[in-house]
Amino acid sequence: MRHFILFSRTGWTRGNFIDPKKAGRLDIVIHCLQAALSLSGRIRKDVVFHAILGGPPRPPVHLEFVGSKLKDFRSDEKELTKLLRKVLNVKKISERIEVVDGVFVEKKSLQKVVVELFNKGVGIFVLREDGISMRKIKLEERDKCFVLGDFIGLPKKDENFILRYAKNVVSVGPLPYFASHTIVVVNNELDNLEYGIT
Numbered sequence: 001m002r003h004f005i006l007f008s009r010t011g012w013t014r015g016n017f018i019d020p021k022k023a024g025r026l027d028i029v030i031h032c033l034q035a036a037l038s039l040s041g042r043i044r045k046d047v048v049f050h051a052i053l054g055g056p057p058r059p060p061v062h063l064e065f066v067g068s069k070l071k072d073f074r075s076d077e078k079e080l081t082k083l084l085r086k087v088l089n090v091k092k093i094s095e096r097i098e099v100v101d102g103v104f105v106e107k108k109s110l111q112k113v114v115v116e117l118f119n120k121g122v123g124i125f126v127l128r129e130d131g132i133s134m135r136k137i138k139l140e141e142r143d144k145c146f147v148l149g150d151f152i153g154l155p156k157k158d159e160n161f162i163l164r165y166a167k168n169v170v171s172v173g174p175l176p177y178f179a180s181h182t183i184v185v186v187n188n189e190l191d192n193l194e195y196g197i198t
């Protein structure tokens with residue numbers, strides 16, 4: 001299983017927005033969601049996409065989209081905006097709730113989500129432009145999790161915490177990509193590895 005965690009420090013935690021870009025850059029969450037879960041004409045069933053939202057009014061909110069459980073998932077921006085609104089409009093989020101098939105919401109921090117995955121044996125990797133090339137590291141675990149920052153990057157405090165659990169800081173190239181483009185590259189690298197293409 002592949003996990004991606006996007007930390008959006010400003011993403012709104014209620015669905016009362018019109019333009020996701022003006023809702024603490026929720027547009028980045030939408031682009032990452034598309035990049036993580038969509039193939040041409042089908043869903044990646046081996047991917048779980050997580051977004052941790054740190055914006056108002058009730059942070060931190062953990063959204064989880066489980067590829068193997070999604071039904072009627074439409075990956076165009078308009079539909080994803082509607083889905084995000086619906087998920088964020090859930091009144092009580094203290095407990096984990098499945099809002100629609102395969103889409104979960106709960107109140108949980110980035111650090112807690114990372115530790116829970118680590119405790120399940122998932123290999124944690126931080127994505128950063130100045131990390132070790134992804135092509136140079138061993139990705140032998142079956143389950144892997146890649147943690148990304150948003151337009152600002154990961155907060156230092158959280159990054160330092162995650163690095164206590166992470167195997168490596170990895171890079172997909174020497175240039176700064178959009179978070180969503182980084183996810184596309186990681187998915188492509190893992191596809192090639194799994195299909196024995198080097």
Ligand SMILES: C[S@@+](CC[C@H](N)C(=O)[O-])C[C@H]1O[C@@H](n2cnc3c(N)ncnc32)[C@H](O)[C@@H]1O
Nearest residue numbers: 127128129148149152153171172173176177179
């Ligand atoms: C738009 S970038 C953030 C740029 C931000 N100014 C910073 O200093 O982190 C969003 C995220 O994409 C990931 N990213 C961007 N380029 C990357 C690269 N070449 N290799 C690995 N991760 C990358 C990182 O996780 C980064 O936090």
